[in-house]
Amino acid sequence: MLNGCRALDLTDENGFLCGKILADLGVDVIKVEPPGGDPSRQRGPFWADSPHPEKSLYWFAYNSNKRGVSLNIEAQKGQEILKELVKTADFVIESFPPGFMDSLGLSYAKLKSIKQEIILTSITPFGQAGPYRDYQASDIVTMGMSGILYQTGDPDRSPVQMSLPQACLHAGADAAVGTMIAYYHREMSGEGQRVDISRQQSVAWFLANAIPLWELSGVVSKRAGAFRWSVNSTQRQVWRCQDGYVFFFMVGGRAGAKSFHELVSWMDSEGMANQYLLSVDWETLDMFKVSQDVVDQISQPIERFFLTRTKKEIAREAVKRQISICPLSSMADLLSDAQLESRNFWVEIEHPELNTKITYPREFVKSSEESCATRFRAPLIGEHNGEIYGEIGFTKQELDALKKAGII
């Protein structure tokens, strides 16, 4: 949909997803990385467990559909070349520490003087200003500073992280939205601007009910392990089954009554619903008011029932009866999932250097007008140097010289 737009993506792993979303929407995204490769290429996991900068799976995951050049923007010549590229671009996306671009003479004001309507999107842990601006942060630090970590884990232990980094993904996706809003404005008015993304803020943006609960009731939301924390009771949401786990939680009232009715009627048909369960009025069950005792009485027979069934059996019946239960999917489950298969979600992409094809998500949105599919794998280091620098007028001899000088 955005064919004809170009983005220069200077981000490290803290910003990859922004450019990935834009690239899937049709933007020509050029990943600009230092000669020798982006440092994130050193991070595992690696293809076939073989550590190599061209085999980083994190790199593969979030840089498909992007082309790539190498460029040392810390050298003066590199900065000159970047400025030439900026003239051809609509967006510059970066995730350096606040002030770093300015120190290279690549501030927003400078970029604007080169290309008046440029949009500069910056992704940092806490934003471009404010008391935490210069704080150092990794994912666990950011997740802690944004409210989710405190609410995750067992009540009798320390909070526990999601071991797969999440804050950079919330921020990266938010950056794509912010960049698009700025783009829409530019298309209407001709004016570019600066988009300032904070990882802390992107995560803190959605804490469900926690902020109103604090403001109106003075109650701090707590972590409750495998349970769902609520003011008067905790309700199990992680349930063991015969060969794994399923997730299900009690939703009373109209939203959840149908699910409950169906579950109990399934259990009843298997002779495993007790009198208590059959007598509950789900329509009037108020999960905020319900007592722990009632929750426990409802839970016990369900707990026993799930233990007699496999993940697959529960999932199949849940789909059939439209009950809101899902299995905890393994990676293997996801790759063979019937829903994803029916929507043609996976796509195989060629990696000629590895002599293989790798399965990727095809697209995050299905558009009736334009395909947003993953078309090609993430770039190798400097893969499109000839092509892209050629476009802005560099000859092969000049490029060889730049390579010798360590600029590209």
Add this chain to the structure above:
Amino acid sequence: MDNRNGVFSGIKIAGFCWAVVGPLTMKYFADYGATVIRVETTKRPCTMRISAPYKDDKPGLDRSGYFNHFSANMLSLALNMENPKALEVAKRLVANSDVVMDNFTPGVMESWGLDYEELKRVKPDIIMLRQSGFGSWGPYAQQPAFGMILAAMAGLPNFIGWPESGPLPVGVSAYTDCISPRFASAALIAALDYRNKTGKGQLLDLSQFETTLYFIMPAILEYISTGREPSRIGNSHPYAAPHGVYPCKGDDRWCTIAVFSDEQWASLCQVMGKTDYRDDARFSTLPARKQNEDEINELISGWTINFTPKEVMTKLQSAGVPSGVVKNAADIYDDPQLRQRKLFWPLQHPDMGLFTHLGQGFELSKTPARARTPSPRLGEHTEYVCSKILGMTDEEFVELMGAGVFV
């Protein structure tokens, strides 16, 4: 409300949406100036409107903290789609809209006669954005889905918990509801731009299940490459030690510390006043620290427990060591960084009084998000929408009202 200047000024969105993914998507557009009309009914109110906490603990459709926190800048049109005369009003709304959004279980819009083909007949360049749990078709399409359950479907709890115990849920319910709107909004803005340039509308279909898989992609690729399923690793990190959550002074107070380099380790030792650890062969390199991680974690806990989380953060940050407070909701509410960046908008609301509405997650230098109106009472803008946007005469309006359409 007539005066909506902003990036999306003039864009009208009809939202057949409810908790939580639909309203969050509409929010991006409402906060940047679009006229966002939430189509609702008292006959079956959004679950957010009937969620505690309520103002003064008194339940009421306009008193829910959950609903009112997330709904600034939107208009509310009360329209009971089960009433036979409602469809005509809905179609007039579509005819006057640029975008129709829905996040109901697939089939609901169709049952009302508001499927994409019909919308197109009414407004040929309409953009329809659909965003259900599993997507508009496929074997699970009809399954009711909540964010917490979808997060498990997408595998996230595999990454949460301790090696010796089971998987744990994400610490914020409706997690997938906050992931999908970002993908959806980026796509919708692209679609609006595409329409402006080509005259063509379109149907956009997203699935929360699918968008959430983008948040675990490296692990899927790792499985494809090595056959290895994710394992639960507590608070450790393959490339950092010490790395974790440490106890602090106070009731259930914690801080994070993440040391990725030998320099950061040296700084941490300095701040702790334990420079002898720095050169200790058990700790001086990352592989050594990983090997002796339990011992290190104990030593650090023995130090952090003497301070508040803020004291630890301040000491370590001034020495360049990544560290932070593990903030709870009360801390977030008062966070100086988030306050400065105006994450929260205190707005006067007729039922809530002065109440914190959520702002936007990022800053645009030239066209900032603006708080214009507090969250709407159910049906607050029914008459406004009918007369000013749909061009209804007073007679028509009164007649339809008498027929019970606007409830």
